[in-house]
Amino acid sequence: MNKLIIGVLLCFMYLPFYAQVQVDVNLNVKHTVGNISEFDRSKFITIHANQVENEWDGDNFVTDLRDDFLNGYDVYLGRNTGSITWNLNNIGEDPIRSGFADPNEIVTKGSNTRNNYASKTDLHSYESRKANHVMAAQLHPFWTGESQRATSVTGWELANATATGEYMGRFFNEFHGGNGEPIPKWIEVINEPAYEELGGKSNFTNSLQEVADFHVEVADAIRVQNPNLKIGGYTVAFPDFETGDFQRWINRDKLFIDVAGEKMDFWSWHLYDFPVFGGKKDLRSGSNLEATFDMHDQYSLIKLGETKPYVISEYGSQTHDLRNEQWSPYRDWLFMAAQNGQMMSYMERPNDIAIAIPFTIVKAEWGYNSTTGIPYVSRLMRKANEPASYTGEWVYTERVKFYDLWKNVKGTRIDTKATDLDIQVDAYIDGNKGYVILNNLEFSAATIDLNVFDNYNVAITSILKRHLTLSGNIPVLEEESVITAISSVELGSQSTMILEYTFDNDIIIDETSDEVKYFADSYLQPIQANQAVTFNINGVAKPTTYGEAVLRVSIGRDHGSVLKPVVTVNNVDITVPEDWRGYDQAQKNRFFGTLEIPVAYDVLNTNNVISVAFPDAGGHVSSVAMQVFNFSSNIREFTPEKLPTNNYTIKAIDATCNNQDNGMLSISTIVGQNYNAVVSSAGYNESFNFSNNLSVENLKVGSYTIVITLPSFPDYKMEFSVQIREPESLTVSSKLTVDKNAVFLNLKGGVKYFVALNGKEIQTGANEIELALEEGINKLKVTTDKNCQGVYEETIFIDKSYSIYPNPVKEELSIVVTEKLRNSSAYVYDITGKLILRKEIDSTENSILVNGLGKGVYIIVFKRNKEKVGASKFVVE
Known part of the structure; x- marks a missing residue:
């Protein structure tokens, strides 16, 4: 039986009444996807850099920046787009073949480059940090289509795509290997060719044909020189498949798979959130990212018979509205929030991701705008005096906090589960260390009830809680060392927390959860009102008795359309959740996302029929897949010990x-x-059966x-x-201020009060309220939202020719009058109208001893020549 090692069994929670998120972590269960179960830092903890770049050197706050950052934070080198481009711009044209790079010069420059690298022995130790290194050609001068440009130094143009590919193949042969840098593992044909050429983010009519043909020719020419290189493309900047009701998909990404797919070893993408884009949020993190991967994978499988790995050679956020401003910590925060949210999705598909590289450059001095004085946005380092001035030594920007947060994470992936898709969770075990990662896609904080289960009675010796969150406009990495178990944590808005556990013994991992994703045999089906769309998912293997499944239905629909379909699997009605991963996409042009729908394991067959129906027409079901988790045993077996500490919320009305x-x-x-x-x-005495909620x-x-x-x-x-309880009767007590400008009301008995003074009504839930009074008659009326609680009414006459205080009073009542009431008489009556005492008012300041009076309410009346000229009440305590 699994033992809950975090938290007390149960406790009762009173108001407020709100939902919390439960996260379960099973320490003994290895989670495998496509035979991968280890956290590969060379894939995920990366920087857009190469170790030979000069930007690592200079006036840095540390003597050896490479060592401090790469070794200190255990970071891997991701991508280089500079050297292959710089060398082409400086190599001459073949004197025999017009439009081709000179092979002899390539050999000479390559030899010089390798020898130069060989002499820099201090850089060689970083070769181990290039396990998945990517090299890409910039658009110019490699592109040979419309808008082609000549080499910037030597001034000649490549003849065609074959000339581009030949140069690239020769470059890798001559500039790498041997005593030179290792040959990059992944070669991108060209960087973002559609960004300039095909009309930007919103266009969906322009065809990618020329770009696709270019990739085919370049890949063929590279392989003539070196058949072992892994080549991919098309390094798309905006894979917005849903644009134009999927016309962008048809004219671009589908076309690229159709034309160039067989020649590509991998797909190359750039994925960005736009958190400040014309005052709006246009985010990819969450369900949109899931739908993008699923649609592309499904069509690749249909067309090519296989899926291919992804090189995410740039990702994070583009902060358009802040782009022309000086460096700020908040802008770095927006990047890290996107970085963490996206990376958690990449980590869920470790078999599909070759490498994911956040677009963080070391210093990007080449991007400094000397005219405006604005530095490049995407930097690891900044000048110490920024944003005031671009001066001082080089220090880390806030972006280093991402690497600081993740610096210790490694190990074997284990089973996790969250009750809310907006809370991304992952966990890893490394000996007696455990790492539980929580990321919040919501724009509000969340309370996480954390349950960590173990079969072997390990004990926690310590927990290091590290929370990357926003404080004001500054990202902070909060750290707290805890020696007792944690049952609940507060996770900030768009924040990430890593809990580093130390146990008294190594964790035994002897159970398994093997994840496989199966795609339907059709995709991109139009939605008609009340007409079911049918999909077949065949060949599903269930090698074990126990497991679970998630049906992934991705849809693209206009805003205002129904997003919750009626779904059946093998004629069994399936409950569709109300929510999906991430935000509502309300400020995107339309919704494009994946609905993740739990399906009972015993509903699955080898061949499965899925029916999806909407009550309204419009849009498409873009892809359908079944995520199947095969368990070695019943790891979801329920025992009461697994209930979270605050499982029950009970509200009495x-x-x-x-x-x-x-x-x-x-x-x-x-x-x-x-x-x-x-x-x-x-x-x-009544008995009720229920599952989640009971009224x-x-x-x-x-x-x-x-x-x-x-x-x-x-x-x-x-x-x-x-x-x-039954509601109390309405009780109101009033008290005038000394200057008689206002009255204080003390209200009891209600929840919502309606207070009318001189015909003007206000609503309040407060038990005390102050109201401004007018000279003369003030009519007050107080009620509640329940008529049965009664009505309080009072007429308050304000005559500022006198004042009495204190009120309530115990010993002596002071009376202050203006000349108007001087030489008058004061009469004190009890509440029945009986005269208690009389006092002559012969000066402006007077007093009456009331300590002999019984407790209660009294009325004081001022008279001159037997004519009433003022009155007020007071209370004797």
Whole structure:
């Protein structure tokens, strides 16, 4: 039996009534995807740089920046677009073949470059940090289509795509290997060719044909020189498949697969969130990213019979609205928030991702705008005096906090599960170390109830909690060392937390969860109102008795369309969640995302029929896939010990009025199970079965006992006591300020009060309120939202010719009058109208001893020549 090693078994939570997220971590269960179960830092913890770049050197805050950053944070080198481009711009044309690079000069320059590298022995130790290194050609001068440019130094143009490919193949042969740098693992044909050529992000009519043909010819020519290189493309900047109701997909990415797919060893993408784009958010993180991968993979499988790995050679965020501003910590935060959210999605598909490289350049001095004084945005380093001035030594930007957060993570991936798709979770075990990663895609903070299960009674010796979040406009990496178990954490908006556990023994991993994704045999189906679209997912293997599945239905629809379809799997109705991963996409042009729908393992067959229907027309079902998790044992087997500490939230709702039997009890649970609740009181005893939520209505006022049991576990019982009350009568006490400019009201009995003064009404939920008064008569009326609580009315006459204080009073009542009331008489009456005492007012300041009076309300009346000229009430305590 799994043992819960985090948190107390159960506790009762009172108001406020809100949902929390449960995260389960199974320490002993290895999670494998496509035979990969280890965290590969060379894929995921990377920088857009090469170790030979001069930008590592210079006036840095540390003596050896390469060592401090790459070794200190355990970072791998990702991509180089400079050397292959710089050398082409400086190599002459073949004197025999017009439009081709001179082979002899390539050999000479390549030899010189290798020898130069060989002499820099201090750089050789970083070769191990280039396990997945990418090299890409810039658009110019490699592109030979429309808008072609000559080499910037030697001034000649490549003849055609074959000439481009020949140069690239020769470059890798002559400039790498031997005593030179290692040959890059991944070769991108050209960087973002469609960005300039095909009309930008919103265009969906221009064809990618010329770019696709170019890739085919370049790949063929490279392989003539070196058949072992892995070549890919098309380094797309905006894979926005849904644009133009998927016309962009048809004219670009589908066309590229059709034309060049067989020649590509991998797909090359650039993926960015736009968190500040014309005052709007246009984010890819979340369901949009999932739908993009699924659609591309499914069509690749249909067309080519296989999926191919992805080189994500740039990702993060582009902060358009802040681009022309000086460096700021907040801009770095926007990048890291996107970086963490996207990387968690990449980590879920380690078999598909060759490498993912955040677009962070070391210093990017080449991007400094000397006219505006604006440095390049995407930098690891900045000048110490920025943003005030571009001066001082080089120090880290805030982006280093991403690497600091992740610097220790390694090990074997283990099983995790969250009750909310907006909370991304992953975890790894390395000996007696465990790393639980939580990322919040929501724009609000979340409370995470954390359950860590182990079969072998390991004990926690310490936990290092590291939380990358935003404080004001500054990203902060909060650290806290904890020696006791953590059952709940607060995860900030768009924030990431890594909990580093140290256990008293190595964790034993002897159970497995093997994940396989199966795609349907058709894709991109139009949606018609009330017409089911049918998909077949065949060849599903269930080698074990236990498991779970997630149906992935990706859709592209206009805003306002229904996003929750009716779904069946093998004629079994499937409950579709209300939510999806990430935000609502409301500020994107349309919704394009994946609905992740749990499916019971026993519903799956070898061949499966999926039906998807919407009540309204428009848009497409872009892809359908089934994610299947095969378990070595019943790792989801439920025991009461697995319930989170705050599983139950019980809310008592009072009766609306006296003598009304309409009280309510509501029970909600974090974990859905087959519960039974017995609700009892004097003259009342009822039993209810429920799974997640229960409402019991029409209850009398009184005390109630709630006993919750799990019929499958006879020994389990939780008991709670609650009270349903009837509303109090409305009680109002009023007190004038000394200057009589306002009245203080103390309100009791209600939840919502309606206070009318001189015909003007306000609503309040406060129990104290101050109201400004007018000279003369002020009419006050107070009610609540329940008529049965009564009405309070008072007329307050304000005459500023006198004042009395203190009020309430115990010993002596002071009376201050203007000349108007001098030489008058003050009469004190009790509440029945009986005269208690009389005082002559012969000066502006007077007093009356009241310590002999009984406690209660009294009226003081001022008279001159037997004519009433003022009156007020006071209270004796």
